[in-house]
Amino acid sequence: MYAFYSLLVYIFYTVFKKEEEDVLEGACGASADEAEHVSMETRSKRCGHTPRLGKKVFAPLLLESSSGSDSEELSLSDEDGGDGTDLPACTPLAAFLSFKQEAEQKTSQHQVETTAKIPDSPLVAVMSHLLSFLEQYSHFQQLQQQVDQYRVQLKRHRFQHRRQMKALRASYRQRLKDKNSIITSLEEAWSQQQAPIPLSEGECSSDSGTQGGVHQLVQSLHSLQSEKSNLRGELRLLHSQLEQKERDRYSRIQGFQQQIDELKGCIEEREEELSRLRTATVRGATDSEKRVLCLSAENESLKQSLSVTQDLLQQLSTIPSQSSNMLLKENENLRSRVQQLEMSLQQRAEQLSHLERHNEESDWRRGQELRKRDDRVRELQLELDRERAKEPEVKYVTKTVEVESPATLKHLNKVRQKNELLSEKLVHQNERCKQLEEQIRKSDEYSCNLQHKIAAYEREIGALREELLKEIGHLEEKKDEAVKAAASCSAEHFQNLQEQFFCLQKRLTSLPPTLRSMKTDYASLRSQVRNFSDFYGSAINEAKKQISAAIHEMSEANKDLLEKYRKEVAMRRKYHEQLVELKGNIRVLCRVKPVLKEDQHEEGQSVVVTTDPNNESSLTVLSKGKGRVFELDKVFHPQATQEEVFQEIEPLVTSCIDGYHVCIFAYGQTGSGKTYTMEGSVENPGINQRALKQLFNVIEDRKDMWSYSVSVSSVEIYNEVLRDLLSKDGEKLDIKINPDGTGQLHVPGLRVIEVRNFQHIKKILATARRNRITFGTQMNQHSSRSHALLCVTVEGIDLATGSKTTGKLNLVDLAGSERVWKSGAEGERLKEAQNINRSLLSLGDVIQALRARQTHIPFRNSRLTYLLQDSLGKGSKTVMVVQVSALESNLGETTCSLTFAQRVCKVELGPAARKIESAGLCD
Numbered sequence: 006m007y008a009f010y011s012l013l014v015y016i017f018y019t020v021f022k023k024e025e026e027d028v029l030e031g032a033c034g035a036s037a038d039e040a041e042h043v044s045m046e047t048r049s050k051r052c053g054h055t056p057r058l059g060k061k062v063f064a065p066l067l068l069e070s071s072s073g074s075d076s077e078e079l080s081l082s083d084e085d086g087g088d089g090t091d092l093p094a095c096t097p098l099a100a101f102l103s104f105k106q107e108a109e110q111k112t113s114q115h116q117v118e119t120t121a122k123i124p125d126s127p128l129v130a131v132m133s134h135l136l137s138f139l140e141q142y143s144h145f146q147q148l149q150q151q152v153d154q155y156r157v158q159l160k161r162h163r164f165q166h167r168r169q170m171k172a173l174r175a176s177y178r179q180r181l182k183d184k185n186s187i188i189t190s191l192e193e194a195w196s197q198q199q200a201p202i203p204l205s206e207g208e209c210s211s212d213s214g215t216q217g218g219v220h221q222l223v224q225s226l227h228s229l230q231s232e233k234s235n236l237r238g239e240l241r242l243l244h245s246q247l248e249q250k251e252r253d254r255y256s257r258i259q260g261f262q263q264q265i266d267e268l269k270g271c272i273e274e275r276e277e278e279l280s281r282l283r284t285a286t287v288r289g290a291t292d293s294e295k296r297v298l299c300l301s302a303e304n305e306s307l308k309q310s311l312s313v314t315q316d317l318l319q320q321l322s323t324i325p326s327q328s329s330n331m332l333l334k335e336n337e338n339l340r341s342r343v344q345q346l347e348m349s350l351q352q353r354a355e356q357l358s359h360l361e362r363h364n365e366e367s368d369w370r371r372g373q374e375l376r377k378r379d380d381r382v383r384e385l386q387l388e389l390d391r392e393r394a395k396e397p398e399v400k401y402v403t404k405t406v407e408v409e410s411p412a413t414l415k416h417l418n419k420v421r422q423k424n425e426l427l428s429e430k431l432v433h434q435n436e437r438c439k440q441l442e443e444q445i446r447k448s449d450e451y452s453c454n455l456q457h458k459i460a461a462y463e464r465e466i467g468a469l470r471e472e473l474l475k476e477i478g479h480l481e482e483k484k485d486e487a488v489k490a491a492a493s494c495s496a497e498h499f500q501n502l503q504e505q506f507f508c509l510q511k512r513l514t515s516l517p518p519t520l521r522s523m524k525t526d527y528a529s530l531r532s533q534v535r536n537f538s539d540f541y542g543s544a545i546n547e548a549k550k551q552i553s554a555a556i557h558e559m560s561e562a563n564k565d566l567l568e569k570y571r572k573e574v575a576m577r578r579k580y581h582e583q584l585v586e587l588k589g590n591i592r593v594l595c596r597v598k599p600v601l602k603e604d605q606h607e608e609g610q611s612v613v614v615t616t617d618p619n620n621e622s623s624l625t626v627l628s629k630g631k632g633r634v635f636e637l638d639k640v641f642h643p644q645a646t647q648e649e650v651f652q653e654i655e656p657l658v659t660s661c662i663d664g665y666h667v668c669i670f671a672y673g674q675t676g677s678g679k680t681y682t683m684e685g686s687v688e689n690p691g692i693n694q695r696a697l698k699q700l701f702n703v704i705e706d707r708k709d710m711w712s713y714s715v716s717v718s719s720v721e722i723y724n725e726v727l728r729d730l731l732s733k734d735g736e737k738l739d740i741k742i743n744p745d746g747t748g749q750l751h752v753p754g755l756r757v758i759e760v761r762n763f764q765h766i767k768k769i770l771a772t773a774r775r776n777r778i779t780f781g782t783q784m785n786q787h788s789s790r791s792h793a794l795l796c797v798t799v800e801g802i803d804l805a806t807g808s809k810t811t812g813k814l815n816l817v818d819l820a821g822s823e824r825v826w827k828s829g830a831e832g833e834r835l836k837e838a839q840n841i842n843r844s845l846l847s848l849g850d851v852i853q854a855l856r857a858r859q860t861h862i863p864f865r866n867s868r869l870t871y872l873l874q875d876s877l878g879k880g881s882k883t884v885m886v887v888q889v890s891a892l893e894s895n896l897g898e899t900t901c902s903l904t905f906a907q908r909v910c911k912v913e914l915g916p917a918a919r920k921i922e923s924a925g926l927c928d
């Protein structure tokens with residue numbers, strides 16, 4: 006035992022002498038890694054710990070092996086790979102580690118055993134240590150070998166993978182473009198790992214970076230394997246697609262093959278049929294060939310019969326006789342004669358058709374001329390009627406001139422004489438027309454007779470033609486008979502025929518004289534018709550000349566009359582103005598509202614206003630048993646119609662057209678009928694509509710002498726605010742002095758509409774009515790709380806002189822004039838009522854100032870008076886219609902209104918001034 010131990014010591018000593026030295030050096034200085042490693046190992050063994058070497062070197066592998074899932078994954082991927090050579094990568098490492106652990110366990114066990122068994126001698130301890138170390142070293146070497154083996158295996162697998170990857174890259178280069186970078190990086194990694202992995206412990210411990218690279222490599226191998234599996238899946242899919250396509254192609258090829266076979270069968274069948282047909286044709290079985298054969302047979306027989314007939318003919322021609330020759334000659338002659346006859350007949354027929362056409366043309370021309378003549382006669386008749394229609398007008402003008410201007414009587418007499426002369430001429434023309442009509446009638450009759458004659462001739466020609474045709478037919482028959490007779494050589498018969506032919510010739514020669522006479526008749530007729538149209542044309546020309554001369558004379562006379570008429574109109578206007586002035590340029594009319602059912606709120610209300618039927622300018626108001634008489638320009642009783650009221654105002658409308666400024670306003674308490682008088686209802690319109698209608702009527706009457714343009718604007722003054730009633734937005738407006746320097750007022754932004762006709766103005770009025778603000782008050786449910794103004798401007802140009810006139814017509818529907826306390830208003834309504842009363846008060850002030858002939862007229866005190874300035878001031882014409890209620894309950898308001906009206910009545914506006922511009926001057 007001792008010897009054995011000694012031997013072992015010796016062996017150890019010799020074999021591991023150097024290592025022992027190194028260990029001792031490492032214990033002193035720890036210069037080399039290996040020494041340190043060994044010393045550490047030794048130290049750890051001493052302390053009973055697991056040596057660090059294994060862990061340090063195989064740390065990555067240990068980690069890999071410890072993760073069971075990863076190893077599973079690897080083994081699975083290897084299974085996928087399908088070859089047993091792929092197994093190695095991690096399983097050997099795990100085996101190595103387990104083996105190492107076992108060795109450690111064994112060592113520790115052995116240590117325990119030796120410490121238990123071996124006595125505490127130092128040599129034994131050293132030996133045991135040495136033994137254990139030796140054992141470990143041998144294990145380690147074994148492990149190293151295994152690792153080498155695994156590395157080789159890994160390398161092999163790596164190459165295999167690379168090959169596979171290359172193959173895959175080649176086939177799926179397009180698809181793996183994005184993964185190329187990974188592969189190249191992997192390749193780079195691989196190239197870095199090309200250096201041989203250290204086999205010795207020292208090398209291993211010094212090249213820890215290489216071990217990390219191995220770890221990365223393993224990781225990338227994982228990813229590669231997973232990609233490989235993906236690619237395999239794709240490959241499989243592609244394979245299946247390819248197989249499917251292959252199958253499709255195969256099935257299609259088979260289908261084509263079938264079709265080709267079928268077609269081949271068909272071709273074969275056709276060929277068979279063709280050959281069958283060919284054989285049948287050879288046998289001559291087709292219908293056409295049969296027919297050809299039949300026909301050729303027939304042909305042959307016909308040829309035979311032809312030759313037979315030719316022979317017969319030859320035989321016949323060999324026996325000619327002298328008489329038959331003569332007959333044939335005669336026959337020839339006859340034939341040529343008949344041909345000649347036919348030709349001459351054809352010529353005749355052509356001539357006849359030519360004549361017919363000519364006849365038709367002349368008829369048509371004659372018809373045209375007759376129609377023109379009729380038209381002319383009708384025109385003349387119309388002119389005559391027009392001239393006759395003018396007669397009463399002329400008479401009327403003459404009459405008015407006679408009545409109103411004795412100075413022009415003489416001239417009128419002259420005109421009348423001229424008129425008479427003209428009417429005489431007209432009578433003469435009428436007679437002439439009648440004569441012409443008679444002539445036309447006669448020519449019509451004559452042409453009718455001619456037509457009858459032509460028709461008779463035509464009938465005769467037709468009969469002759471028919472006869473001729475019959476004769477020709479007869480001759481033809483005879484000719485045939487003659488030919489036959491020639492064959493039978495009958496001279497007697499031929500003579501008969503000749504006689505008949507001569508007879509026919511005679512008859513034919515007798516025909517032309519009839520036709521000739523017809524021709525001459527027709528020519529004479531034509532010349533007659535031509536002569537007649539010439540004669541008729543000259544007669545019409547003469548009539549035309551006479552009529553134009555008469556018209557010229559008439560127009561001359563008319564000019565004179567027109568001039569006279571103009572003078573008369575001017576005179577009438579002058580008289581009219583004088584009349585209006587006499588009546589007064591400010592007129593006050595009063596209209597008493599009839600007692601309506603809805604006005605009688607309280608029973609037993611009595612009527613306190615009475616009118617006098619014998620005095621149109623006064624009315625009496627009963628107050629406390631006493632009657633107070635109010636004198637005004639005109640009083641309308643309650644039953645007065647809208648038309649009657651308008652008749653009083655009508656002259657002012659005419660004045661407006663003549664260039665005057667006119668203002669018509671309705672004044673009175675709420676519900677007294679102001680709006681009714683001014684606007685009226687749809688079925689019974691008031692002053693506004695009637696005035697505008699009258700305006701357009703007068704304009705229409707004067708259109709020959711004057712050119713007028715009418716424009717309207719409409720405003721509302723509510724709470725002293727001006728609003729455009731013709732604009733939708735109801736913008737607030739202001740009154741300003743016109744910047745044109747005329748000093749005239751104008752409202753900037755106000756809509757002024759040019760009116761085309763009365764229908765147009767109706768629409769405008771309706772718009773203004775809609776836009777007007779109405780509120781209900783105690784006095785009248787639909788009381789209008791604003792003043793409504795309709796301003797009509799009429800601009801006229803005298804077509805003769807070029808002078809211009811500008812007239813204005815202001816039609817005002819004032820708001821209720823009742824006292825504020827009575828309307829029961831408060832708040833907004835009170836303000837409204839105050840404003841209304843203020844404007845009415847200022848109207849009263851203006852009138853008062855005018856009455857007192859003050860130099861200053863306070864127009865600017867309210868918007869209303871300011872706006873009506875040019876129609877209320879001097880030179881204007883004003884009409885105030887005072888509306889009053891006859892009921893006792895309104896007595897106070899009625900008295901107030903009438904008192905105001907009487908005050909206005911006393912105002913003198915002076916002579917009205919016409920706004921006319923002649924050559925730039927205004928008079």
Ligand SMILES: Nc1ncnc2c1ncn2[C@@H]1O[C@H](COP(=O)(O)OP(=O)(O)OP(=O)(O)O)[C@@H](O)[C@H]1O
Pocket residue numbers: 597598599601643673674675676677678679680681682785787788789790819820821888
């Ligand atoms: N002459 C008349 N004939 C028949 N009905 C009339 C007459 N005058 C007025 N009326 C009627 O009386 C009612 C009130 O008249 P209207 O509206 O014209 O009064 P107004 O004075 O304009 O009142 P407001 O100041 O509130 O506008 C209306 O229904 C109207 O038809």
